[in-house]
Amino acid sequence: MRVHKKKHGAERLEACGNIVIKDLRAEGNSSQKLFGNDKPLRIEIGCGKGDFIVGTAAKEPDVNFLAVEKVSDVLVIAAEKVKASGLDNVRVCCIDAKELTEIFEPHSIDRIYLNFSDPWPKARHEKRRLTYRxxxxxYKQILREDGAIYFKTDNRGLFDFSLEEFKEFGIRMEKLTFDLHNSEYMEGNVMTEYEKRFSSMGVPINRVECYFK
Ligand SMILES: C[S@@+](CC[C@H](N)C(=O)[O-])C[C@H]1O[C@@H](n2cnc3c(N)ncnc32)[C@H](O)[C@@H]1O
Known part of the structure; x- marks a missing residue:
């Protein structure tokens, strides 16, 4: 994702108030601490500009959502979208997915969304792919035992790599499709920014649900 340095990024994040979690370790790692209730907590990793999290949270008021993004100049756009939506079941935080186990209790997360993760096409970069082992x-450590990863991507190379990683890991896969938009799983689908862009160009979208148990 091309990122232009945002003017006044820190001030803009600050202006989003309690939507932005500055320090997850200090401020909270559970629905109770972050939202003051015990609704299930779902995470989107690499939320980009926030279309998916806002659309999904609006449809599921009985669930809490945390959108994480490692680039703060991208996160600021998501944060402002959440603020404009008036939703009270979304928080955003600037962290790298690598840090998740330091923050969350084991088996405390209901679901993880990976949407259009960076493909890192060079073999020497495979460890950076968010579906690398x-x-x-x-994810296995922080997800509830019946929790799931919902993964979608336009990138067939990343998808094929990911399916192999999932298989090696003993993950059970459900609702797998190589063409989400022409599949039975399209109902209720919330599109991300990348999904809108690639599907409008005619690129098929791959999608799968993954369970560790
Ligand atoms: C290709 S963009 C997709 C954005 C959005 N999910 C969408 O579908 O439109 C991938 C995003 O993931 C973020 N990202 C990549 N690796 C990450 C990591 N390890 N932790 C958190 N965010 C990450 C990137 O900064 C980028 O904003």
Missing amino acids: SFLEI
């Missing part, structure tokens, strides 16, 4: 270890 070291990331799967992280």
Whole structure:
């Protein structure tokens, strides 16, 4: 994702108030601490500009959502969108997915969304892919035993790599499709920014649900 340095990024994040969690370790790692209730907590990793989290949270008021993004100049756009939506079941935080196990209790997260993760096409960069086995270890640790990863991407190379990683890991896969928009799983689908862009160009979208148990 191309990022232009945002003017006044820190002030803009500050202006979003309690939507932005500055320090997850200090401020909270559970629905109770972040939202003051015990609704299930779901995380989107690499939320980009926030279309998916806002659309999904609006449809599911009985769930809490935390959108994480490692680039703060991208997160600021998501944060402002959440603020404008008036939703009270979304928080955003600038962290790297690598840090998740240091923050969350084991088996405390209901679901993880990976949407259009960076493909890192060069083999020497495969460890950076968010579906590489070291990331799967992280997700397994923080997800509830019946929790799931919902993954979608336009990138067939990343998808094929990910399916192999999932298989090696003993992950059970459900609702797998290589063409989400022409599949039975399209109902209720909330589009991300990348999804809008690639599907409008005619690129098929791959999608799967993953369970560790
Ligand atoms: C290709 S963009 C997709 C954005 C959005 N999910 C969408 O579908 O439009 C991938 C995003 O993931 C973020 N990202 C990549 N690796 C990450 C990591 N390890 N932790 C948190 N965010 C990450 C990037 O900064 C980027 O904003």
